[in-house]
Amino acid sequence: MSEYTRDFFLDLDTHDELASFRRDFQIPEAMIYLDGNSLGAMPVSAQKRALDVVSREWGQDMITSWNKNGWFHLSESLGDKIAGIIGAKAGEVMACDATGINLYKAMTMALKMRTDRKVILMEGSNFPTDNYMAQGLIKQLGQGHEILFVEGEDILAAITDKVAVVSLTQVHYKTGKLLDMKAITEKAHAVGALVIWDLCHSAGALPIKLNDCKADFAVGCGYKYLNGGPGAPAFIFVAKRHQGKAAQPLTGWWSHAAPFAFEQDYRPADNIWQCLTGTQPILSLSVLECGLDIFGRVDMIKLREKSMNLCDYFIELAESHCAVFGFSLASPRERERRGSQVSFTHENGFAVMQALIAQNIVGDFRAPHIIRFGFTPLYTRYVDVWDAVMGLKNIMENEIWRKPEYNQRTAVT
Ligand SMILES: *Cc1c(COP(=O)(O)O)cnc(C)c1O
Numbered sequence: 001m002s003e004y005t006r007d008f009f010l011d012l013d014t015h016d017e018l019a020s021f022r023r024d025f026q027i028p029e030a031m032i033y034l035d036g037n038s039l040g041a042m043p044v045s046a047q048k049r050a051l052d053v054v055s056r057e058w059g060q061d062m063i064t065s066w067n068k069n070g071w072f073h074l075s076e077s078l079g080d081k082i083a084g085i086i087g088a089k090a091g092e093v094m095a096c097d098a099t100g101i102n103l104y105k106a107m108t109m110a111l112k113m114r115t116d117r118k119v120i121l122m123e124g125s126n127f128p129t130d131n132y133m134a135q136g137l138i139k140q141l142g143q144g145h146e147i148l149f150v151e152g153e154d155i156l157a158a159i160t161d162k163v164a165v166v167s168l169t170q171v172h173y174k175t176g177k178l179l180d181m182k183a184i185t186e187k188a189h190a191v192g193a194l195v196i197w198d199l200c201h202s203a204g205a206l207p208i209k210l211n212d213c214k215a216d217f218a219v220g221c222g223y224k225y226l227n228g229g230p231g232a233p234a235f236i237f238v239a240k241r242h243q244g245k246a247a248q249p250l251t252g253w254w255s256h257a258a259p260f261a262f263e264q265d266y267r268p269a270d271n272i273w274q275c276l277t278g279t280q281p282i283l284s285l286s287v288l289e290c291g292l293d294i295f296g297r298v299d300m301i302k303l304r305e306k307s308m309n310l311c312d313y314f315i316e317l318a319e320s321h322c323a324v325f326g327f328s329l330a331s332p333r334e335r336e337r338r339g340s341q342v343s344f345t346h347e348n349g350f351a352v353m354q355a356l357i358a359q360n361i362v363g364d365f366r367a368p369h370i371i372r373f374g375f376t377p378l379y380t381r382y383v384d385v386w387d388a389v390m391g392l393k394n395i396m397e398n399e400i401w402r403k404p405e406y407n408q409r410t411a412v413t
Pocket residue numbers: 098099100101126127129130169173198200201221234
């Protein structure tokens with residue numbers, strides 16, 4: 001493998017069927033951006049769209065835009081576009097709110113559909129907001145629910161008839177480990193439990209088949225692989241067969257059966273609109289649409305293949321050039337068991353990542369020891385893999401990471 005050269009990777013780029021998508025994104029020339037799993041790159045079209053929604057729709061059409069420019073239905077129409085990316089149907093997804101808020105809604109609905117059971121099964125090592133939201137919800141409900149934290153390999157066996165809801169993230173945010181959605185959902189249904197899938201690290205990163213897997217509920221992020229922009233609205237999926245069965249608890253007017261009837265009392269909408277609460281951020285939704293529209297042209301099978309190639313090459317190169325410096329692979333080695341990121345542990349991971357970022361190779365760090373590299377096949381080139389590993393090698397060989405400025409903690413890592 002040491003026979004790899006930079007030219008080898010340039011040649012792969014020349015033959016890459018997805019290569020032209022890079023032109024749909026604005027990426028600083030000198031930067032190798034391997035953090036699209038945390039904040040996706042900006043679609044070129046976003047700039048024009050943002051200007052248009054502010055100056056024409058808001059500035060000129062003003063309040064008529066709720067009808068004229070489709071503002072009122074934007075969460076739904078974007079939800080339909082997201083549905084196409086995650087294996088759902090139109091009318092099953094709403095683009096709205098933050099992931100944590102949507103999880104709160106979905107979990108409440110699911111628990112209401114299984115009132116005879118008190119156990120929520122989650123992964124303790126999951127991205128904390130999911131667990132925090134569940135803990136807050138349990139307190140709020142005050143009905144004696146408990147969370148059973150189980151990790152990776154032990155999940156299937158832990159799904160028993162005591163479990164009301166299994167709530168898992170399909171791709172682990174730290175390790176990139178991909179859970180088997182179909183097997184877990186099947187097992188949960190076999191014992192009478194419901195499943196909520198968090199797709200934050202899989203929506204836009206790999207083909208997802210929610211309905212094929214008979215998923216009950218799902219939530220996910222707009223600003224990671226979907227490239228919706230900083231703080232982009234998230235999404236919530238409720239399978240058609242569950243809609244109208246249990247209401248989510250944030251019963252604002254947009255979730256009412258007839259919001260513009262202004263009735264005194266609450267009546268839940270019996271469709272996906274019940275997942276909304278109030279007025280949605282139209283500027284953010286408008287920009288999110290630019291990211292979603294790109295996926296309308298993407299073959300997700302090809303995207304997955306390139307993603308796995310990029311990750312495989314990165315692991316192979318990093319291990320052959322940098323293993324001597326104390327990195328060890330924290331992601332699954334088998335490509336089918338990985339999402340679209342590669343993580344390594346290193347005891348000085350924070351400083352190493354700071355030094356990399358200073359050299360315009362942008363990944364991120366997750367405490368205590370993980371450095372993460374996200375591979376976004378729409379705009380990451382094969383040659384970026386080579387250049388990133390050579391940059392890492394340089395930082396280690398020359399001990400650049402030891403500089404004091406790379407050892408100072410910042411608020412956001
Ligand atoms: C990024 C991420 C979130 C983000 O939550 P917000 O409420 O949208 O800030 C939630 N869950 C997981 C698993 C994530 O990776």
